[in-house]
Amino acid sequence: MKVLITGMAGFIGHALARRLAEDASHEILGIDNLNEYYDAAIKQARLNDLSGFGNVRFQRLDLTDTEGMQRLFAETHFDCVVHLAAQAGVRYSLDHPQVYGQSNLIGHLNVLEGCRRQQVGHLVYASSSSVYGRNAKVPFSVKDSVDQPVNLYAATKKSNELMAHAYSYLYGLPTTGLRFFTVYGPWGRPDMALYKFTRNIFDGRPVELYNQGDMSRDFTYIDDITESIVRILDIVPSHGKDRNDPPYRLYNLGHGSPVNLMTLVRTLEEATGIEARCDYLPMQPGDMQHTWADAEPLFATTGFRPRTNLATGVQRFVDWYRHYYDAVGKPYKIKSLASKLG
């Protein structure tokens, strides 16, 4: 099976490529523009980590390069496409709206067009829990209305779902959208809370807790995400009985058990052996207070439910963090080990 992964140097793309590459019957081509939204060295390191697999290839390509994308789809036939490349992050979207329009809208359109022209068997793409905005009813269900995004990132992700629906309806392109909920684990994203908290704890700096720490996230471990994606790849949506039921599916992909930020901090203290200092800050514009996935429909479809608990996942992340920063010659600072717990 030939698989295209967009955003392969990213957190989820790298983990998925690794997971798929372990099966020699997969041939994987990954693309990424290696942008510097966060430290590009970690993107390069993720690609290096994949270099031992003979069935993984990488091409540096920007989704917004329409001709380049056309060439890509003209040259290789893909059985399926996993579209993960996007400009992520809520806070960054406040100051850099243009890049969201380019990468997430034009880029998504270029992927849809490539899939349509080539009649790709299945397009699986990343959406986000951000689409739920300020929805008060929990857990969040894909049946809930998500017509009131509270930041531009969320608006582009909701748009991605609408665009996919149009292509499924008009051209019969099988599409599955996955609304990811706060993914974490080894090789994670430096702009996300777990990474930032860990870095600050090791550096002896305070952990910044927005909304005075009164926030919760449905943390979902990376291996549970990749397992779900691998299974969903094989479950290709088909037309319903009539034309008004296109081969279009949409699921939440979350653990289904929200965790308060203070619990995350305590879990990190356990994993690092260091007591955290906390800075309590106001709510950030565009942020969500709580996320909580109703992912039962996905579990029923794939026969798999996330099984990694927070303590295990955080410990694996911290172990990876120590190893990674030692290996790249920037050992994590240990001055705050003086305040070791117990």
Ligand SMILES: NC(=O)c1ccc[n+]([C@@H]2O[C@H](COP(=O)([O-])OP(=O)(O)OC[C@H]3O[C@@H](n4cnc5c(N)ncnc54)[C@H](O)[C@@H]3O)[C@@H](O)[C@H]2O)c1
């Ligand atoms: N990690 C999460 O918790 C989470 C939650 C919800 C949704 N998502 C979505 O999942 C997908 C993957 O997220 P991630 O955490 O791996 O993010 P990531 O930023 O680590 O990976 C995205 C990759 O896409 C690449 N990219 C961005 N714009 C590009 C462009 N124009 N052309 C080519 N490559 C481009 C980046 O260089 C990056 O390597 C994204 O679509 C994101 O919005 C992630």
